[in-house]
Amino acid sequence: MLRTRPIVILSKTPVPGTPHSARAFSSSAPRNKQRLVVLGSGWGGYQVLRGVDKKKWNVTAVSPTNAFNFTPLLASCAVGTLEFRCAVESVRRFSPQVTAYQAWCDKIDFKQKTLECMPATPPLEFEKRSAPRVTGSPTETSFPGTGTPFRLRYDKLVIAVGAYSQTFNVPGVKEHAHFLKDVKDARAIRTRILECFEQANQPTVSDIQRRNLLNFCVVGGGPTGVEFAAELHDLLHEEMERYYPSLARLAKITVYDVAPSILGSFDKSLGSYAERKFRRDGIAIKTRHHVERVEKAKMFVKEQGEVPFGLLVWSTGLAPNPLVQSISAMQKHEKTQSLLTDNQLNVLTADGQPDPDVWAIGDAAIIKDAVLPATAQVANQKAKYMVKKLNKIVKDKEHEAPFEFHNQGSLAYLGDWKAIYDASNAESGIRGKETGHLAWLLWRSAYFTMTLSVRNKILVPTYWFLNWIFGRDISRF
Numbered sequence: 196m197l198r199t200r201p202i203v204i205l206s207k208t209p210v211p212g213t214p215h216s217a218r219a220f221s222s223s224a225p226r227n228k229q230r231l232v233v234l235g236s237g238w239g240g241y242q243v244l245r246g247v248d249k250k251k252w253n254v255t256a257v258s259p260t261n262a263f264n265f266t267p268l269l270a271s272c273a274v275g276t277l278e279f280r281c282a283v284e285s286v287r288r289f290s291p292q293v294t295a296y297q298a299w300c301d302k303i304d305f306k307q308k309t310l311e312c313m314p315a316t317p318p319l320e321f322e323k324r325s326a327p328r329v330t331g332s333p334t335e336t337s338f339p340g341t342g343t344p345f346r347l348r349y350d351k352l353v354i355a356v357g358a359y360s361q362t363f364n365v366p367g368v369k370e371h372a373h374f375l376k377d378v379k380d381a382r383a384i385r386t387r388i389l390e391c392f393e394q395a396n397q398p399t400v401s402d403i404q405r406r407n408l409l410n411f412c413v414v415g416g417g418p419t420g421v422e423f424a425a426e427l428h429d430l431l432h433e434e435m436e437r438y439y440p441s442l443a444r445l446a447k448i449t450v451y452d453v454a455p456s457i458l459g460s461f462d463k464s465l466g467s468y469a470e471r472k473f474r475r476d477g478i479a480i481k482t483r484h485h486v487e488r489v490e491k492a493k494m495f496v497k498e499q500g501e502v503p504f505g506l507l508v509w510s511t512g513l514a515p516n517p518l519v520q521s522i523s524a525m526q527k528h529e530k531t532q533s534l535l536t537d538n539q540l541n542v543l544t545a546d547g548q549p550d551p552d553v554w555a556i557g558d559a560a561i562i563k564d565a566v567l568p569a570t571a572q573v574a575n576q577k578a579k580y581m582v583k584k585l586n587k588i589v590k591d592k593e594h595e596a597p598f599e600f601h602n603q604g605s606l607a608y609l610g611d612w613k614a615i616y617d618a619s620n621a622e623s624g625i626r627g628k629e630t631g632h633l634a635w636l637l638w639r640s641a642y643f644t645m646t647l648s649v650r651n652k653i654l655v656p657t658y659w660f661l662n663w664i665f666g667r668d669i670s671r672f
Contacts, residue, residue, distance in 0.1 A: 228253035229589065232310060232349040234300050234518070236263050236286050238571045239355035239557030242578030243585070245647065249292035251589040255347060256295040259315040261286050264377040266571055267642050268655070270423040270608075273381040274388065274430040275667035281654045283378050284647050300356070301344070305524050305550065310347045351552050351588070353581060354534065354542070358513035358558035358569065367489035372509040375419055384508060388427070389671040391505035392435065395442050402445070407503035409446040412494065414486055415510035416450055416457030418607045421469060423508055424450050425610035428476055434667045449479040451496065456482055458615075460568065461605060465615040468630050472609050513569050519559050525550070526563075533569075534560045538597035539584070540577060556581060567600050576600055606638045614638040 231252040233240050241263035244256055268282040286295050302311040360376060362368040373384050388411075395405040411427060413420045427448055436443040450457060450473070457473075457480060458466040473480055485497040493503045515532040526535040526543040534542050534555040541549035543563065557574035567573045580598045587594040604618030616634040618627055629637060639659070646652050 229350040230255065230348060231351045231353070231585065232257065232347060233353045233355060234258070234310075235355035235357055235557065235559070236260060237355060237357045237557055238263075238266070238574035239357070239559075239578045239581075240353065241284065241286070241647075242575055243353055243355065243556075243581050244286065244289055244293055246579065246582035246586075248586045248589060249289065252585065254289075254293045255349075256286055256293055257298050257300050257310065257312055257347070258286065258295070259297065259299050260377065261295065261297050262378070263647070265646060265651070266376070266419075267645070269375050269378065269381045270419070270426045272378065273375065273384040273423060274426045275385060275434075275669065276426060276429070276662055277655065277658045279378045279382060281646075281651055281658060282381070284651065288648070296347075298345075300518055302521060303352070303354075303518070305553065308349050308352075308552070310349065310352075311344055312347060313344050349552075351585070352554070353585075354519075354553065354555040354559055355557045355574075355578070356516045356518050356559050358516055358519075358533075360509060361512040361514040362509065363511065365486055365488060367494075368486075368509055371489045371491055371494075372414070372507045374509055375423060384423075384506065386671065387506050388430070389669060392439050392442055393671065395445070395505075396439065405442065406445050406447070407492070408505040409442060410502075410504045411446065411448045412451065412502065412504045412507045413449070413510065414451045414507065415512070416452030416454060416480070416482065417460070417510060417512070418458065418605070420450060420452075420508070420510040421457055422608045423510070424448050424473070424478055425608050428478055428610045430667060432476075434669055437666070438669060447479065448477075449481060449502075451481050451484045451486065453485055454482060458607060461607065461615065461617045462619055462628055465617050465628055465630065469607070469609055469615060472611075472613065476610060513558055516559055528561045528566075531561065531569075533558070535563045536560050538562055538564065539595070540581060540598055554581060554584075562598070565600070570605075572603060572605075573600060606634070606641060608635070608638055 229252060231247065232255045233243050234257050236244070236256060236258035240256070240258065244254065247254060263284040263286065265282045265284065268277055271277040272279050272282050296312065297316055298312040298314045300310050300312050360374045373387065374380050375384065391408045394400065395408040413424050431443055431446050435446065456466050456470065458469055470480055481499070484499065487495045487497050489507065492505070493501055494507060496502055519534055520532060522534065524545060526545060526547065527533060528535055536542050536555050537549045539549070540554045540556055540560070541551060542553045542555045542560070544550055556577040558569045561567070577598060584594045602620050604616060606614060606616050608614045612635050613631050614634040614637070616629040616637050643652065643655055646655055
């Protein structure tokens with residue numbers, strides 16, 4: 196009996212100026228389909244992938260991770276209130292309608308309409324060198340690249356690469372602090388919290404060392420830092436008091452911020468309510484404090500001196516993505532260095548003209564004449580606008596309506612089943628301000644409805660219920 200082997204034909208499409216070692220990949224989709232490339236899988240990119248007409252577009256996604264992180268639930272995941280799967284959605288759920296590459300985009304050639312990408316996966320056996328680790332990224336992947344770049348062509352491009360955590364060039368932050376930008380960060384924080392308690396529980400440790408190990412510091416008084424401090428307080432005063440009664444009394448949470456008050460984006464009365472509640476709960480708030488440098492297990496604060504810690508969570512704003520930093524052909528915001536766009540989200544070239552084939556959304560971009568906050572809500576609404584626009588473009592229909600942001604209010608969890616809700620400037624939904632248990636119900640219902648997949652709409656309330664009945668799991672593995 197004869198055995199036949201399939202014949203595989205590999206083709207290379209030359210790209211002007213491409214190094215011989217680089218390859219240009221083309222999709223096997225029909226040539227009458229326009230090639231839409233989406234960079235990033237965050238609040239902007241994932242929503243575009245989810246809603247764009249994949250039957251009419253030849254869609255390619257490029258992201259260093261293969262999942263969307265539901266960031267509002269990361270603080271809950273970091274302390275075990277929710278499991279990590281509750282806060283992620285797989286980009287692969289759209290396969291095979293979307294070609295997805297887990298890779299970094301390092302360079303964009305806007306004239307040739309090509310992207311230079313680097314795989315963000317472990318090196319293969321035949322690859323003799325690995326790419327240099329990306330600097331300036333506290334949320335880098337375990338594998339910065341294989342060293343074998345490839346190139347992609349695009350007809351239309353959506354830049355939604357997001358931003359990195361801002362460190363303000365404080366020495367030692369990247370090496371010794373934890374960030375809370377994705378599920379990997381939440382997992383590392385959860386492991387470190389349990390590690391601190393197990394280390395403090397050893398019989399050879401002094402009381403002073405125990406206090407230092409159980410000193411949990413949060414730098415940044417925005418919603419992310421405040422919600423993590425609140426979730427950590429719940430963990431300490433529920434599970435840890437039960438399983439580590441002598442150690443829980445030594446634990447301390449401190450929130451640092453350079454601003455005069457925490458939650459500056461909220462109404463002042465709500466910020467004051469949050470501060471009063473935190474102080475009643477024993478959470479120290481140190482505003483107008485400046486961190487000068489961070490070393491292993493200690494940081495140096497200008498107004499306080501040396502501060503030992505067991506865990507330091509850094510949440511102080513956003514820094515531009517290295518890809519955005521590398522772009523010189525487009526206009527950028529003077530302060531944030533984000534890409535500037537017009538009111539239809541097209542990026543603006545150096546001469547101020549919009550590029551008709553390139554759009555930028557999310558934390559990577561700012562509308563020139565309408566600066567909006569870098570929040571998930573803004574990114575999500577920009578993505579929905581882009582979906583409508585792209586679905587009309589592919590049908591040769593005009594979509595000239597400008598993007599309009601509709602404020603739906605802000606929420607922040609404060610612990611003990613209490614929250615704050617600021618909708619004083621909201622354009623839809625419940626207007627006004629709420630605090631306490633009612634705001635907590637709004638907080639939970641909002642995040643439940645915002646979860647994207649049916650699976651997570653089941654998982655999230657299930658874990659909330661299970662942890663309410665049985666408590667959080669404090670196993671370390």
